[in-house]
Amino acid sequence: MKRKFEITNPDLELSPMTGMTREHYIDLAKFLLEGAFSHVDSMDQHMSFPIVPGKTYPQPNAPEWRYRAADFEALERTFTLAGPLIQIDPDTTIKGINLRDYYSLHFYRAFTPGHPNSIPLPEELPDSNYQFTCEFGGLFKTLLLMPDTIWTHYSEEQKNEMVECISKWAHHRTTQNNWRIFNIVALSFLKKYGYKIDDELLKSHLLWIASYHSGNGWYLEQTYNYYSISLFIVYTTIWNRTFGDEYYPEIAEIIERSAQQLMKSLPSFFGRDGYINMWSRSICYRTWVSGAFPVSFMLKNPELLDPGWARRLCSGSLLQFVTREDFYYNEIPSLGFYGQKEYMVQNYSCAGSPFLMFLPFICLALPEDSPFWTAKENDGLWESLGNDSNKLVLENPGLVLVNHGKTGTSEIIPGKVYYDDPNYSKLSYNTHFPWEDHDPSGGTAMEYCYRSLDPRDLRGDDVNFYLTGLTVDNDALENQKFTISQSMVFNGVIDDVLYRQAIMRKPPNNGVGYILDLAEIAIPGGVIRVDRTRLAFEYEITLGHYGLPHLDGKNAVVKQFEKDNRKVITASIPGRSLALISYRGWDQLESLVHSNRNAEADESTVIFARKKCLDKNPPMELLVTVMLHKMDDSDWTEEELNPIKNIEIEDVTKSYSTLGATITISDSKVFKVDFQDIDGRRRC
Template identity: 30%
Template sequence: MDNYPVMFDEKGWVNMWGRSGLYRNEVTSAFTGNYFLKNHRANPGLARRISSGALLQFLGRDDILWERVPVLGFYRPFLPMIQSYSCAESPLWMGKAFLCLLLPEEHPFWRAKEENGLWTAMKPGETKETVLAGPGLHFSNHKDNGTTELRTGKVVRAVSDEGGMCCYGKLAYSSKYPWEAFTGAGCESQMYLIAEKGGEILCRPNALLWSAEKDGALYRRCLFDYECGKELHWMHAIDLADLSVPEGIVRADRIRLKPCRGGVRITLGSYGFPDMGNVQIRELARGNARAVVLKGKDSQGREKQMAMTAYGMWEKLCLTYSRETNADAERSMIISASCSRKKLYGYEPFVLVSQVITRESFEDFTEEELFPVEAIKYTDPQNCGGYGPVRLELRDGRKVTIDYGKTEGNLQI
């Protein structure tokens, strides 16, 4: 139970991740279950704080109930997260959150002073990171926006399993931005896509391999159209390396494309952003970097802001509008970066550098927050990053060396 609280954000909100989203805040029942053990370790004041926050996350909304019964969804009814074994009674698993009522009145769960754990101790600009290498989970608790982001690995799904890829295989999950279902528009939220032959063939990332966190960067590998009987040479792959910044994640990923005549188009999407009809869109540039900022409100009227920045190899940023693919709102938007590769064996830039940050207010992002990377330095003579380490120099003074070779011999599934 020492690390269990880091799964929740500052308000105690649950992250929409995994196959059991319909059960919502029942995950807080683990605290009560721990108290039935002889040697329990859950912090009672923190356990009650998280349990209360998760309860309000859902029961504080009107759209979660239909005729006083929880709907099949995370918030409102949401078809993409319903699975073959789901039924009308599935949301009743939320009742497990009330197991705490079995605890006697004098129990510390009820009597201890409520507290908020690490969130109280953190300083402005700080991000607390927790790595659980066994299950392949990496949690980032961001003080500035109160959000918890999850990066996961050790994921393999069938190429046709869109729900499984959304539940487990996205590059990151945010407690404030529930995952976006497949839009079918050629770019997807928190996911790379590789299109061949002008879009006739679309390769999906159905395997996410875990390596380790080293020197501030989390290393993973993404495989496209993966099959256990297929050699790596015959599938696209991307070496993933990402690091936390105060309100999000910076990515420096290296492409490993299979031989493909006709070239490819690569896309990467941000989180899905609720579109309530009044989203403000702002575009900015600094040197060879571009950024798009979205500012609007979610379905409950809460202020939200998201920005995506693309560097170097990325050619452009654009917006994708979608309907019924977002758990919070009927309409949503995705910022996506894209680039193309037309040469079959050409040695062109290999490293994709980007950032997605979020904020729960309308306070504008500063230029330094939008463009955190001051310089990208390569060690190969061609300055393409196809081999050798890559050095990121950030405007906050950090210098991070990304060495993709560290993943070799240590990839887990």
């Protein structure tokens, strides 16, 4: 029988939007741990979840330490839920097992060399970085905040037995940027409790971490992503309050200032109902960014967020998942976004990895009289937004956040993307239309897709070196497939128009001949796109809208028509609908059914525009498109499907740039699209 969480006795007076109070958080934590402990038969049995077939670890022929890493990850990440419950009540039991006794025993065994369930020491493995370091960071972040859960439960003799293992991993090699936080947390914990550490190593890690601060509260990771919130802000704020303020106050102040900056934009990442946006890698961690809401009330200025709105968004993000039956696989959170989806996860994850999504449960470490618990829920910004759309520009990470009052959805529009990865490279990410994987046959959701029709590419000649007459390593078959942008460049917002560039091929493969200059105007429930092609040779491109999942096996309903100067295609499923309108530049509008690409269903429909150019020397062109979405079953009106009143194209603009436009929309607002010096405005 499938399980899902249901709120009992919701408190609609204190929490009119979700019904969730502190007691419901406790109920939910116990419910989730009951699923985890369905794989534990007794106090003596260590936690181990069934291995999920596919790309995740451990693979069938993996060394023994990989299996130990997976089990240790399950133990540590479920402690994200167990720790707060133990903090509230040390006598808490799950399926008859006392949580404090269980986790005390099994962490002791993990850290005691020679025990059958102990983790290996670094010197027992080839010199490299390992998953153990990551889990040490997670554990000691929790123990810095809540040491009385298990650490004070050990005898001095037990602590001394464990410290050798803890210290060796705390001092061991780590990777660049965010992983240094794990070493920082473990080293700080040891120092705080009187154990000798390499102070210079700790200081070095701290200076490195501080160096990645980029502004707007964001830190550089592989690119800009949720790790900036969950690790660089949540973990380090806990470190500040429990260690950094006392030992490294100047570095702690860097972290404090960045965290306070982040809080200005944090709520804009969430939909009105608290839905989290499926964006960036490690999406199986889902709600871990919601941990920043309770952390806000640990800052020196705890009044940066409206507490009622903060709890409403935090609760809503959890309910987005835990109330769905398809969220659970083997009684625990699945490896995917909603359900189990192999194409949604990375190979560094294992069955226990998703438990990191319960980072928000650090809220249970807040006192019962914290405003986070006592304030009445509200909808914050959304209450005054009406049908308008609010746009927030984060210049430093190159992110634009749009909250659509008309639909209750929020969008992340990324601008600094360094590689072709659907986790990052899409034109936009929407809280209620999760992304789809790329389809090399074309029509990929929310992407410009490109394929060369240049006969030299199709023959396998190398276009960049064609003057030599030589055929170099150029895969003709690969060139026949559609590819997504190889990188996305942020060029700023000017007069309320967002400018980016999609680089469809990178140098040395003639990168300056494969550019799409993007200009975007946010409108209620959607966007107007005025995009300039700079594609040097024969090509074909598609522009996809969001994907629509086929729920309960039912296809999306697609309608299409032409009227006046427009081509229109719409697609709808119960409760959601999309519209794509072509005003200029596209040959045709189409729809495709994709398999095994959508986050919600095995099949999905994408509506998209297609353009093919067979000129040897194609002209630059402007592609004018409108992309709309709605969250109800109402029919599209004529007014909605014709938001542009007038388009004036200029070969040379008043700024002496080429191929721009003046767009007048239905409410008579006028927008100037001018690509002046766009290449020189690149901010990567």
